Amino acid sequence: MKKSLSNRDVERIALNANLSTEQVRAALAMRNDVVEELHARVADSAQQLNYSITLRDRVAMAAGTSIATVNRAYRPDARHLVRPEVLRAIEREAARLGYQPDPVAQSRRSSQGSVVAICPDIRHLASAYHMSLIRTLSEAVSARGMTPVIAPIPAEWQLPDITQSSVTGLVILWEGPRTNQQVAALRAANREAVLIGYHEQLHSVAPDWVEAYEQLTHRALDQSYTKLHLGYFTEGCWSASARLEGVARALTGRTTPQICLWISPTLDVLRATEQLEERGLPGAAQLLTHLNRTWGAIERRPPLEQREIVHELHQALLNGDPHARVALIGHSDAVLRGLMTLCAQSPDSLRIGQNVGLAGHDNLALLSDQHRQLTTIDYSLPAMAEQVLSCTGPFRSFRRVQAQVIIGESL
Structure with missing residues (x-):
């Protein structure tokens, strides 16, 4: 199944549906003035011809440009090649359609590890505390211009595949019974990691x-x-x-x-x-x-x-x-x-x-x-997240986040 549309593909969809290319483009662009019947005819025609319509295709159609230009608009090293008026149109239509580029695909194309893999034990997802920390870490990663990817580790797994991918610049783990094996696997893949807890061979962060x-x-x-x-x-x-x-x-x-x-x-x-x-x-x-x-x-x-x-x-x-x-x-x-x-x-x-x-x-x-x-x-969970993301360098560090006792009537 083809993953992106060229002008020739639009012509084939139009011919198969007995429509004009302008009608197909309007339907693909999700314009408000297009009736539901036209959307259905274009979708059926694309399916019959084995085309997969993505949000990126729709952004290109709505902005009146090509898929390649949309790709360049979201690449930091190629963004300057897109004319300002076209760039504005792409961003406007992307916002209207809710399109966000795939960070993993972008990292692969740029050979830059901009993804931060946040890897709690899957049991942590049932914990209000751990979910608060995961959210805080995600927000801190995003604020630094990187992309957080939450990849829980099931009981029978050692690590998710994304932790050993070249698109991943940093892995965040929680200490547990498999930490030694995880450390060995990450070192073999030459991946940088930070541990919530303590381990002699990893940058580590924990409450004091x-x-x-x-x-x-x-x-x-x-x-x-x-x-x-x-x-x-x-x-x-x-x-x-x-x-x-x-x-x-x-x-x-x-x-x-x-x-x-x-x-x-x-x-x-x-x-x-x-x-x-x-x-x-x-x-x-x-x-x-x-x-x-x-x-x-x-x-x-x-x-x-x-x-x-x-x-x-x-x-x-x-x-x-x-x-x-x-x-x-x-x-x-x-x-x-x-x-x-x-x-x-x-x-x-x-x-x-x-x-x-x-x-x-x-x-x-x-x-x-x-x-x-x-x-x-x-x-402070934000302070803890900042400590996690600032752990760098070849010398393994152990950072403790300051803690204080909050007195209540229960003790």
Whole structure:
């Protein structure tokens, strides 16, 4: 099927439909004065002759020029070859018809990597936080004159094809269990990449959670909470490692409360502590070692969906020591908002901000007066996006985005 129309093609469509070339051009240009019957006859004739009518064809017909001229109008290196009046007509008709040139095709023609591939894990698309970050990254990429392409990575994939294409100038990834393999594949393809998180062989950007979690732990201890639930610890995950380091620093010189930490059933604790030491997080390494030697401090759990985490935490609070004061400082805002709703429906024994303390870590837009009480950690997503896009050069950098604790009534 032919992908663009020449003057001879227009003549063939007109002859086959028993129309004039002017009528065909008017229909292809989507002019308002063309009746629906004429549109249908031209479309049927083009289909019979195996022509594919694109928006670019329609822009050329409406502007009274050729496909080649439309292509030149959108190429920075050839735009000056188009007469100003023709350029204005092309831009006017493109705006009317909603035409935008294909950035991937443009990059291929110019041999310039103007595409930025934003590659979250496909599960991130169900997260309000990750979708906010993806949108912010897309806006920052566009503001720099580049083209964002969102290419989620399904569970069975290592990387989307676009990450290894010559049209791609930068790949943005999130850290996860496949990061080492992804790094190797990108290096083999000579593609530049930035990681949301931390990896020794990539430019990396992450929120500075160490100090924030140190403050949250001090706050929980100062309010006499006797048990801390620190959520999941995942090997190689910067956010989980930084959270553990902040807690460890706050516990220095203080009586250690009862702590609960969830880890994967397959986590090698010795290897994880060595990795924490290598990453400059000695407090986290010491705390993980201590918890591993403390009966009942570590619970091995498979990864859970958000609703499952909310349910498990709620059941643990209901079935726990009724005299304990429990602070949960290792979960997302979304999880804790769900838990707040369940606690509000539970017996009076679960009182948020009294015997149950909650502190999240992504400061999402909050949905109700109750949820505005949530203590959380805030950092600028635009600042994070700018840090991601400014990571360049052969020497791998790790940039931390400043974070601050937002105090609510929940802790």
